[in-house]
Amino acid sequence: MTGDQALAELFDVSEDVLAAAILDPHGRPLAASVGDEAAGRAAELASVILAYADALRTGASAARLEAVTSEGHVFLVREETGTVVATTGRDPVAGLVYHDLRATLRKLRSRSRGRARASA
Numbered sequence: 657m658t659g660d661q662a663l664a665e666l667f668d669v670s671e672d673v674l675a676a677a678i679l680d681p682h683g684r685p686l687a688a689s690v691g692d693e694a695a696g697r698a699a700e701l702a703s704v705i706l707a708y709a710d711a712l713r714t715g716a717s718a719a720r721l722e723a724v725t726s727e728g729h730v731f732l733v734r735e736e737t738g739t740v741v742a743t744t745g746r747d748p749v750a751g752l753v754y755h756d757l758r759a760t761l762r763k764l765r766s767r768s769r770g771r772a773r774a775s776a
Contacts, residue, residue, distance in 0.1 A: 657763060659678045662760050662763055663689055666742075666757070666759075666760045667689070670742075673757075674728070675689050676740060676757075677742075678740050678764065681736065683739070685699050705721060705732065706718055706721070706739070720733045729748050729753075731743075735761050737765040740757040
């Protein structure tokens, strides 16, 4: 599964997500529903936000974050295989958004592993 396919599935299942980007484990955009420039800015901001959150914690990295802005919410979900950054409107169902973002990363990871096994 490509990053673009994973994003398409995310938008199919999530009523709350307005825009999203999938980042590789190094924080570089793999796929985005916004242009390259906006995806690059989102990747930079996600990196800074996650580094700050990690600095506030002891012993474990932040795996998910939510920020509230005047226009809506920003969600970040990070796993070993990458990060999904998504924006929503003002009143999202946070639990469902987190679920959908985690599912997006897991689908991308499991289908990538399946292709790697098939080619081995």
